[in-house]
Amino acid sequence: MSNDVPTELKYTKSHEWVRVEDDGIVTVGITDHAQELLGDLVFVELPEVGAEFGAGTECAVVESVKAASDVYCPVAGEVLEANEVLADAPETINQDAYEAGWIFRLRISAPAELESLMDADSYAEHVESEDH
Amino acid sequence: MNKETVLNQTHREMGARMVPFGGWDMPVHYGSQIEEHHAVRRDAGMFDVCHMTVVDLRGERVRPFLAHLLANDVGKLKTPGKALYSCMLQQDGGVIDDLIVYFVADDWFRMVVNAATTDKDVTWMRQQAAAHEVAVEPRFDLGMVAIQGPHARPKVEALLPPDLREAAMALKPFSAAHAGDWFVGRTGYTGEDGFEVILPERETPVFWRALAAAGVRPCGLGARDTLRLEAGMNLYGTDMDEVQTPLTSGLAWTVAFEPAARDFIGRSALEKQQAAGSLSVFTGLVLSGKGVLRGHQRLFDGDRDVGEITSGGFSPSLERSIAMARVAADSGDELTVDIRGRQLPVRRVKMPFFRNGKACIDL
Helix, strand or coil, X not given: CCCCCCCCCEECXXXXXXXXXXXXXXXXXXXXXXXXXXXXXXXXXXXXXXXXECCCCEEEEEEECCCEEEEECCCCEEEEEXXXXXXXXXXXXXXXXXXXXXXXXXXXXXXXXXXXXXXXXXXXXXXXXXXX | CCECCXXXXXXXXXXXXXXXXXXXXXXXXXXXXXXXXXXXXXXXXXXXXXCCEEEEEECCCHHHHHHHHECCXXXXXXXXXXXXXXXEECCCCCEEEEEEEEEEECCEEEEEECCCCHHHHXXXXXXXXXXXXXXXXXXXXXXXXXXXXXXXXXXXXXXXCHHHHHHHHCCCCCEEEEECCEEEECCCCCCCCEEEEEEEHHHHHHHHHHHHHCCCEECCHHHHHHHHHHCCCCCECCCECCCCCHHHCCCHHHCCCCCCCCCCCCHHHHHHHHHHCCCCEEEEEEECCCCCCCCCCEEEECCEEEEEEEEEEEECCCCEEEEEEEECCCCCCEEEEEECCEEEEEEEECCCCEECCEECCCC
């Protein structure tokens, strides 16, 4: 498993990644580090399309064989789309956390919040500090 | 600081993810918990169980001592090497621990107890043993490895001391043989065939590596938990504890009320509990749809709260979620579980869920 953190993404302390797309839309998932900590995923509770969440609120749940873990909405917004592939194949997150394993897309309501997210270097340091 | 077994460094070198577990630093998996689970169901896997404690009980009166100490009856152990699963109870019927006891010789029985309960177990046993002049000796000089799966025993054979091989391979289920400080029981906690091998601690890392070289897959505590859950085997501290008795934990079959004259600790409390009636029932559950059952989720029969899940999870063999639960005696067979505010249908089933490579329930 790779510990490489993609440099084009932004990150939260709670191990979500955010890809900023065009027109105020972002894609959200959990990091490779997060899936590795959780182990084999067996269930993903996806957010409902149309639901609105504030930054830092619980919006999805990923469950591994071991435990359930909340996914927090990185920035405020409305859910545009959830990754239905995960309903039948939650292990997609284990296999490809940053691409095929995306969890939901969001129309953000406060773009300034993106600036409070970490870049890849800060996130890598954050992971390092949690490991010790 | 968590305690480490003699295999700690070996686990790290073999790529284990280590986690704290009951005061010990233990491997939870070596990459994929689900693949480790399947290895045990289909081939052979091994578990570091050095954190569990071997306790030797020696004395001429060891048999009457154990007849008093344990809820199951050591009188069932008629030939040397036979093993018995039992609970050790408080006077009020609460479970101090669950354990396996082996009849080795007329003046020597051997027990294997849980890791986190070792100190209280030894203290309790010594209190009870004094009157019988039985020595209670925890064997911290011994390690233990469980090798489990349909192909486990033949892979272990060549790695045993030569003078133990033949006796080990001739063992019937739930019996043991020994030679020197090596002790092999045909027992386990997975619902598959296999051995639990007790050996000198200093020889354990070499044994572990030799098993790996023989094609036995190292497995972590994660797979151990999904395997035991599928096999319908209780976990101490989760499915029963000092508050629950064997009668409300699906363990009535391990309590020997006959012969009636055997006065074991907890007997009168269990008899009172039984006479009072309407005891909670311990049951298996299967979740019909998607989701994962977990400990402490509440269960409902219609609008009525009837109890809770004691342990639950995802069954890799059945590819759906299963659980053990304690519910009111008059609960129906079709219940609902509250998972994060959603009510999902669950069905009561008779355990085990899965053993010896086969599903034991209809899906």
